Amino acid sequence: MSTSATCPHAHDISGLREPKLSQSVHREECTQCFDNQDGPAGIDVCLVCFNGSCLDSDRHHTRNHVLRSGHSFTLNIKRTPKKKASNRADGEEPPAKMKRLAINEEREEDKYEHTTVFKCWKCDLQGGKEIAIDTKRLTDGVMLSLSSARQSEVKAWEEEITACEHTLCLEQLQSGAIPQEGLAHCASCELTSNLWLCLACGALGCGRAQFGGTGGNGHALAHFNTTQHPVCVKLGTITPEGGADVYCYACNDARIDPELATHLGTFGINVAVQKKTEKSMTELQIEQNLLFDFSLTAEDGSALQPIFGAGATGLSNLGNRHTLFSLPLFQIRYYGKRPCGTSSAYVSPTAAAHWENCTHALPADCLECQMYKLADGLLSGRYSKPHTDHEQAPTDALAHPTPEHSPWQAGLKPAGFKALVGKGHAEFSTMRQQDAEEFFSHLLTVLRRFNHQNIRGVSESEPTETFAFGLEQRLQCQSCHRVRYRIDTMDTLSLGVPAHELADGEADTGAATVGTPDESGPGKKRYRSVSLEQCLNLFLGPSGQEALEYQCEGGCGKVNCRQMQFATFPDVLVLHAKKFQLVNWVPTKLDIPVILPENDELNLDNYLGHGLQSGEVELPDSSNTSAPSQPEVDAEALSQLEAMGFPTVSCRNALISTGNAGAEVAMEWLIMHMEDPDINVPIQTAGSGHGNAPEPPAEQVAMLADMGFTNAQAKKALRETTTHPLPSSSETKKVPPGSSRLPARYRLKAFISHKGPSVHSGHYVAHIRMPRGDAMDVDDAVGDWVLFNDEKVVRADETSVRDLKKLAYMYVFERE
Template sequence: MGLELPQNIPPHVPAGAKIYKDDCMYTFDTAENNDLGLDIDLKTYRAYSRNNEYNYTKQNYEATGNYLYLNVKKTLKPKEEIDKLLYDDDGEKSPKIRKLEIKNVSEEDYYNTEISLYDVKQDKLYPRSELSAAFNNLFEEILSANSSNDDEEIKQWEQEIAPCPHSVNVEQFDFDGTLDLTKCSQCDLKENLWICLHCGALGCGRQQYASTMKGNGHALAHYETSQHPVALKLGSLSGDSESYDAYCYQCNDEVKVPNLAAILKKYGIDLEKTKKTEKSLVELNIDQNLNWDFKLDGAGGDKLPPVYGKGLTGLKNLGNSCYMNSVLQALFDLSSYKEFFKGLNPKLDINPAEDLSSQLLKIYDGLYSGRYSVPSPLKGEDYQLGIKPFVFKNLIGQNHPEFKTQRQQDAYEFLLYLLDKLDNEFGLKLNEDLKFVYTEKVVCDNCKHGSLKNELVDNISVPLEETVLATEGDEKVYKEVDLRDSFQKVAGPELIPGYQCDNCNSKPGAALKSGGFTSFPKYLIVSAQRIKLENWAPAKVDVPVKVPFTLDLSEFKAPFFKEGEIEVTPSRSNDDTQTFTANAEQLNTLLGMGFPEPRSIKALYSTGNNDAEAAMNWLFEHMEDPDIDEPLDLTGEGLKAPSTPSDEAVSNLVGMGFSHQLSKKALYLNNDDPSAAVEWLFSNPDDDGVIEVNDKVPVNAGKEKRDLLAKLSNESKSSGQYQLKSVICHKGASSHTGHYVVFVKKFVDGAWKWVLFNDEKVVLCQEENLKEVEKNAYIYIFEQV
């Protein structure tokens, strides 16, 4: 008969249930890397792990009373069986990947899987043969269902590529029936072939950046002469998959093509019989990220040695997540981060997948436990086993239009976004060592009256002087710059034309602006302004910067009023609230460019109120700020009264069956985004609908910032002497393409050494190996001496 399923356990997985079966809720233990496997709660479908150090399965039982778990344990197959997966059977071990058809061998194929029932009360495993049909049926449903990570990844990719107006209705022209599908019609290339879906013309694609796949761009040339926008990569077609590469040259983006089978039939191509022969654009991009070596070799050309241990754990690339991996490695190397998370304990009364502090604690454990800093059993010692921060990535980016996608992102934008999230989650305690007071002085050139403005910040962005020495092909060769010269440009003095002085009202006037550090932080984050807008698209400038192993910023202390200059204290009303009036001319310029008024006012306030171009650049840098459309608030209290969602938006949610009060709260918490509000409502079915003052920003956030600003403003201890601690590098034509890695100075084997974190590749390197850093350094983190 077999062990029967208890009545209090649902016999079927409810529709829409999230199944967390990839790794433990509190660690990166998986069914593959944990000797005892993974335990999946049969009531909540959350996974837990246990070993000699901890027992999260038991802790969950003690907290919930749930004692029955699906145990999944995977062990690596013998080498002979793995060889059969990878090689032909002709005795010569010719890799199957050389065959015409691409073979997909998943990680699952490398493992033997054992399934059993674990009773935590008895600490006993039951094999499937001893279980009832109801138990086994439930197991099959859990095992065959997508995990929560899979569902998120599918959702993200589905959001990525959609039909465009040109691919929805592909206009096809007369076709003479003769078509050679084996090579480009304009050259001899037999790979990377793209067919025009409008006329059947076959041309090779463009050379993919950092890829070995060749291309002469003849498909693009066909579009330029014919204006036929939609083309499809032949080698990406597979009859058993809906995944393929189609591109609209007019929209300059990847697209989906409805009714593709009928379109291809005209050219004698049977979609159902096609076999994939080349990697897709996504796969090429992922391969590029995973295999980038940054041309690093040892002093004698030898391979850089891999390194393992606590604090030397790699983060696996989740597709295009190298920007996130590099930022996390740099931040978690800071002593303040290590101490903060070392003192946190897991929360056992919540869903850790929906709690930011739980995910950060999980990452800390993953990086510093050392359990995952071992050679990969599948890839060899060049790669670590590493950890996969899927849940963190999904959580941190869930309400962000860019970071919730699978596209490559700007590491600096992500860093700023993450720091802001952490300040809101933990207050300023976690990032206090990054904070400093930067002071700007503006003095009227006519009457010498001026003011000082103190700002609490956690990073500084510096320009790079672009002096072109020569041109080699399509590449410019720039003069090397010193980072101190970039700080000099930031500090000034700088002449501000068109300045209108409140004291003398000189028209047209001018002012001198200068700046400097009132306090120096323990850790200084510096971003090199390598990304420029060219034709409204971000492009990277490879100006070489001398590697700043040490940096002396002592000369860039805060400016003060000299003899003959008169400081004007900004006026305040009786309630101690600052006021700001935007420069009407500059505001009208921004409004005429299409920027909303709240954004324009904020931009002018943040850039001195005299320069529309500077304000525009500020807007481009802060487009994704969560409060970008909220009115400028100078009270410092951090939280205003809740905004009132539109009646129409509320009515739409009420029409879906939600209460009026709950609908208002959902819209308020999600910035009036109906889609995000609906997702929040489904995730919080038991919420009472009451909007608490701490639902968005801690009520004391403004006071905390004022107190820290006052504290740092009065500090005289600050040293401007720094040494380089880590540097995030980017290689590629744009911050949204290419690859990110991070170099971190670590204490290894009794000495300080540079360690390169290239996703799950972690290797030792010397200072002479950092030559590539000169043109690729994007974000520096310095430690105060």
């Protein structure tokens, strides 16, 4: 890179503008790889579109951006850590002791120094020509802007809490001072903490017991059930600035009260003199998440050994995407097949070709670019090395780590990837913890949609199809014995897991308690272990047949029998173990041990369906009356149910089955039908033409008529919500994905475990069976399993693998 005080293109600089408040400034990391501002070359930020790109000699991302965009000026940014003072000066006061849980923003300028250089690429297309001119306006604009990474993480520790009709229209029925702090207690018990004040009448009630040890008997909720006063405030969380935990029981959610100070004044509470004495709900959630960590020690107490290299790169806060890129089809599609002995400088030919021809203005907005970036980051091994703040760790850093040298990696932080995948989704666009199975399904949907729209005609096979299979449903009328078949395309198989609680002192060899002391102990519920074969039989075997109330088209009865089986098998089978129930309106995880077959091998031959058999007679074809369609559901209620951790299809089925009566009614239905084999099979309804729909039962018409509807209205509503569990066979002739060849043998490739009380708190980690020759080849004597715990990547301990495998949340099997 050359340096000059003058530039013949200086007259073009006056046209450059600092970034707008709404613009993303990619100044921390390259948008096409994970090289960042901490590297020796730094990051070049385009001063027109504010794309960030690296200066690596093998990838040429900055030069490629200049050639593609025609943008010629960049600001090179390098960041170096400030040296830490080893000892305090004599007489210097020690830092103040933290007296309460708080989230203090650590200012970047206190930790790092930044060096910026203005460059012109018209003068030097190879490396950019350094220009020594006054660009303070542009430099300050870039450096003081909210970086793209920070924009993506701004919601990491907070929820979007809004007001509701109950807080906006709050009517206070009584007034008068309440007892002062220290003297107040619940009106129904003697608890003096976790107290909630009803803002309508001033009643004090204790809250529900919270995970983490905060006690409560639920008397505030009981008060709401009795009086229907919905809005309450947690006393110990009121701050002088007017902040507090406000909860609406009618909405069953945290809310904002814009007039909180006025409403509290009704009961003699002066907000200005209040002092926060208890943890807020957000702080409790954060504390709970931070408490959970999977053991990184072996059975003998020794530390598990970190591993580094290709395929062993850590991901900070998004650790379960490792599983996807451990599969050959995803590796080949997004990284290619790197020749043996190739250095980490290898660049995927398909990635390089895409970078040259990408039609998106910014790589950060292109899902294909971000998939190539993630694959390169995880599989190249370039970023898989011990973390150091100042310099490369010495060879003995792993054995004797110091504050400057960590035995772990820094970990990649794909915040931009997650933001792009979650864009526009009510749940996944936030930084709150997501359910792993739901995010997996959403990611596949996003990838398929993108590939269908942007990469038509590409010769590479669609990698998401490695999970797809056909699920056969067989419906038989128990009166006329005629049948109907339907095949649905699925990506995961959700299996109900029977919950049989063990009595005190009852032994179960498979029910090993795994977890922190907070999760185990005398109050910990223990469940009888079940085999994976039992779970499969409940869904796919003869015992999984379901008596279904359905009007036979032949007019001979209403009770039918439905059975599920595989129509085809996938190359990679993802099993989702449904092990949770609703406790205090929170989906609570049940640690039910699931015992896998010997050697983690699975044979599914007995679960293959065979379609219409000789001698079977099909049910009459009702498709000429109306085409099946997806019924409409209440979008708000659907969003509330999804936020509780239930799969979208289950939520839709619940709302349809309960007549869109609201989230609460649908949730009760979900709890009662969680073990139904078709809980995740979309309900179809008749379309707009219902002239030939069967007459609804008289008792159902009478029930609706008792609610005030006319007979005509009741009949019309019942006709339009008549469920059709299976369309006619003529509608299902499309060849399903997957293969029906036998034998269908699988071996466990990975499993995802979750530690925490609910699917929306705690922590996920992944165990992956790594082939020898990857990061595992440093010692042929070690086992195959690797634990990916965010940025921590270690050889897995045999005992922990055995125990955590039983309590896994998702299992990934590869076909042999």
